[in-house]
Amino acid sequence: MRVHQLERPLVRSLVQAVSRGTAELDDDAVARIFATATWSVLVEPGDGVAGLLLESIGADRALSMLIEGRPPGDWLAASVDAGSPVELGLADVAAACERWRPRLSSRLVVAALRAAVQCRAGFVTPGDAAWPDALEVLGAHAPIGLWVRGSVGALDHPGGAIAIVGSRDATNYGEHVAMDLASGLSDRGFAVVSGAAYGIDGMAHRACLASRGTTVAFLAGGVDRLYPAAHHDLLLRAAVSGAVVSELPCGSSPTKWRFLQRNRLIAAASHATVVVEAGQRSGSLNTAGHAAALGRPLGAVPGPVTSVTSAGCHRLLREFDAVCVTSVADVVEMVLGSPDARPVGASTTSGAAPGATATGRAGERRSADGPDTTRVLDALSSRSPRGVADLARRTGMAPRAVAVTLGTLALDGGAYENENGWLRM
Amino acid sequence: MRVHQLERPLVRSLVQAVSRGTAELDDDAVARIFATATWSVLVEPGDGVAGLLLESIGADRALSMLIEGRPPGDWLAASVDAGSPVELGLADVAAACERWRPRLSSRLVVAALRAAVQCRAGFVTPGDAAWPDALEVLGAHAPIGLWVRGSVGALDHPGGAIAIVGSRDATNYGEHVAMDLASGLSDRGFAVVSGAAYGIDGMAHRACLASRGTTVAFLAGGVDRLYPAAHHDLLLRAAVSGAVVSELPCGSSPTKWRFLQRNRLIAAASHATVVVEAGQRSGSLNTAGHAAALGRPLGAVPGPVTSVTSAGCHRLLREFDAVCVTSVADVVEMVLGSPDARPVGASTTSGAAPGATATGRAGERRSADGPDTTRVLDALSSRSPRGVADLARRTGMAPRAVAVTLGTLALDGGAYENENGWLRM
Incomplete structure (x- = not known):
């Protein structure tokens, strides 16, 4: 990938637009933001190797090294040069470069930036004042950047933020409780964070808006595609006073993997997470698992x-030591009353760890089979055959890893190959 | 008090009848059992001073000393002689003798024994094979003896016992869950323990019986008075395969104090306690408090x-770290899975401690005013004026303590005196 001379003014204007500042950016800033946006296109959410290397040597230099095809040893040497050597093996770096390279195309990045500008989304990076410090708890698994529609200030709400999540198949009882909690917490100055899904999530956003509160919706796909479609207007309203946020660039579709990773952002961005209603397989249990693993009140x-x-x-009450909350007052007490009393888990959240814990026994079978399987299944279609290179780009995985996973899936009966490529069973 | 020469054959035949053995008792055994039954008449449930002294010097000798009016120093010396000196001050012993003496009458004891024989109740004492070892956890506050209708073997059920308690004002939902749990636990060989009240308790006994299980009902009054009256037939049926039990002698009426103390027996006699439904002021929260304080799974x-x-x-889930139970399997797991994981509270349960904790903020106001107030209010009538001596007998408290409490109640507006005695406001 190379930003051609001709493209430079275009890139500058797009970066200027998504960075939302009034002052004109200097060349270094443009290069840094463009490189970070590129990384946001290259990696799948929660890629810890990218997190470590970008933190150590910077998005700009890391991108140059990837474009130049530098061997793993050079990356590690660069991190030593930068004064913060990363704890990674040569094989880790080699595997990472393999999975990043299939998406290396300036066309993809320019398309993502263009789509962001079109829907007036901003791009916030860890260096920015608006960056929510709460996400730092994710360590190397923190997002590379955030694409935000609405107010970036909502990400770091002065009153604090509480996640209200739950089942898509909510009952009247659950929606009633979600409404009470969301409006009561809004009235007390908290931002209400959720995942925009049907049922509990939607009701939490809706009740918060009805109380003129600040609500933040984290999406599993690009913020140019307000998903689910039935919540399009709700999300537009959320973006007026609050924000609609994703770590995925515009144009990205939500996948199972991205939903699971999105849940870690909901948990990390909130001072506490409350699950209102959840079946045994609800995705909100995954969010709860992240909150518990991050040491946030649950x-x-x-x-x-x-x-x-x-x-x-x-x-959650039985196995995760969740606090039994029955009212707004209970939630406030949980947030304000000695959060330190809860044992703090690992400070980093790998994609698999808390998710696997929370959904392990009860989660959908495919997610229990490991992250690679989930990602490849997400990318497979049951109608259009796809090749390994295509799947590598779609999944953000190395072609070889895709091939290995396809082999396992073929044995398990999850995928099959015809003359034109691979299909989902 | 003195057992007159004329009464001896009567006492022997009564004691022989309630002791339920087929072999003829020797004179020592008759004297010991009669003395223990006398103590069961003299003291109110949970009297720790009686518990310590009887454990040390024996019911028989302690009764002689009380009859002889021996000074406190003699009691302490006797406990040293017996090789197990009690840790009590002279004032404790003096106060105890003062509260025991008003009920010292062989007539009362003979009446209690006669009523027991009439309803075929047995009297079990700590020395007996049928004594439930589970009650030892109560230490000095263990009952002096137990009056049992039905099968004494039910007290120490080989499959283990689980208490199912809850609100008198149960909903259909609560009764449905109580029924499921009681029948499921019966099917798995557990005895179901409860308190015979309306609502959850009654449903627990009923469902256990319907499953041909063993159920044990602890009453707050004598077992000759099956209370509440609407559960008369239910309790008769419970006594066929299981047992109806009280530490109070026949003829005793249930009082608020005795209900609270009865709850400690339900908690102590059971391997675990489950509260199915409970309002903020439910008495079952007191039982739960006892279970938690005794280190039993809750x-x-x-x-x-x-x-x-x-x-x-x-x-209970929020503040007492109770386990969230939703099914029979959850209860079984709670009982069988590492009960040692729960922090064990004090090994003795004073009348006030766990009860006050469990009902402290939410309990009825009068119970928060201290045990003496509760007991005196229980004994006062709003229609029949009563004197201090009468109240001392009814409460099992020292006359001076009754007078002090009446004074406080008069100031608080809880009681008043007319020319014939004290009345409840």
Whole structure:
């Protein structure tokens, strides 16, 4: 990849637009922001190797090295030169470069920036004043940058933020409780964070907006595609006073893997997470697992033991030591009353660890089979055959890793190959 | 008090009848059992001073000393002689003798024994093979003896025992869950322990019986008075395969104080306690407090946060670290899975400690005023004026303590005196 001479004014104007500052950026700033945006296109969420290398040697230099095809030893040497040697093996770096390279194209980055400008999304990077410090708890798994529609200030709300999440198949009871909690917490000055899904998430955003509060929606795809479609208007309204956020560049579609990774952002960006209603397989249990692993207070709303949509909440109370919350006051007490009392887990959240813990026994079977399988299945279609190179780009994985995973899937009956490529079973 | 020569054959035949053995008792055994039954008449449940002294010097000798009016120093010396000196001050012993003496009458004891024989109740004492070892956890506050209708073997059920308790004002939901748990636990060989009250307790006994299980009902009054009256037939059925038990002698009426003390027996006699539904002021929270203080596993069944009858259960989950139980399997796991993981509280349960903790903020106001106030209020009538001596007998308190408490109550507006005695306001 190379930014051609002709493209430079275009890149400058796009970067200037997404960086949202009024002052004109200097060349270094443009290069840095463009490189960071490029990394946001190259890697899948939660890529710890990218996190470590970019933190150590900078997005700009790392991008040059990737373009130049430098061997793993050079990367490690660069991190020593930079004064912060990374703890990675040569094989880790080699595997990472292999999975990043298939997406290395300035066309993709320019398209992402263009789409961002079109929907008026900003791009916030760790150096910026608006960057939410709460995400630092993710360590090497923190996002490379955030694409934001609406107010970047909502990301670091002065009153604090609380995640309210739960089942898509919510009951009237669950929606009623979500509404009470979201409006009550908004009234007390908290921002309400959620995932924009049907059911509990949607009700949390809606009730917060009805109370004239600040709500933040984290999406699993690009912020130019407001998903789910039925929440398009709701998300537009969220972006007026609050924000709609994603670590994925515009144009990205949501995948199972990205939903699971998006959940870590909801948990990390919030002072506490409350699960209102959740079946045994609800994705909100994954968010809860992240909150617990990050040492953030985790609350669960109980319900009738005869209701399947409360079974996940009860499991959080039993197995994750979640706090039983029944009212706004309970949530406030959980947030303000000695959060240090909760044992703090690992300071980094790998994609698999807390997710696997939270959904391990009850999660969908495919997610229990490991992250690579999930990602390849996400990228496979049951109608259009796809080749390994195509799948490598779509998944952000190395072609060889894709091939290995396809082999396993073929044995398990999850995928098959015809003359034109691979298909989902 | 003196057992007159004329009464001896009567006493022997009564004691022989309640001791339920087929072999004829020797004179020492008769004297010991009669003395223990006398102590069961003299003291109110949970009297730790009686517990310590009887353990040290024996019921028989202690009764002689009380009859002889021996000074406190003699009691302490006797405990040293017996090789197990009690840790009590002279003032403790003096105060105890003062509160025991008002009820010292062989007539009362003979009446209690006669009533027991009439309803075929047995009297079990700590020395007996049928004595439930689980009660030893109560230490000095263990009952002096147990009056049992039905099978004494039910007290120490080989499959283990689980208490299922809850609100008298149960909802259909609560009764449904109580029924499921009680029948499921019966099917798995556990005895179901409860307190015979309306609502959850009654449903627990009933469902256990319907599953042909063993159920044990602890009463707050004598077992000759099956209380509440609407559960008369249910309790008769419980006594066929299981047992109806009280530490109070026949003829005793249930009082608030005795209900609270009875709850410690439910908690201590059971391997675990499960609260199914409980309002903020439910007596079952007191049972739960005892279970927690005794280090026994404590479970609470969640319900809708919109239901007032689940508020107490949610409080147990929040504040008492109760386990969230939603099914029979959850209860079994709680009982069989590392009970040692739960921090064990004080090994003795004073009347006030766990009760006050569990009902402290939410309990009825009068119980928060201290045990003496509760007991005197229990004994006062709003229609029949009563004198201090009468109240001392009824409460099992020293006349001076009764007078002091009446004075406080008069100031607080809880009681008043007319020319014939004291009345409840």
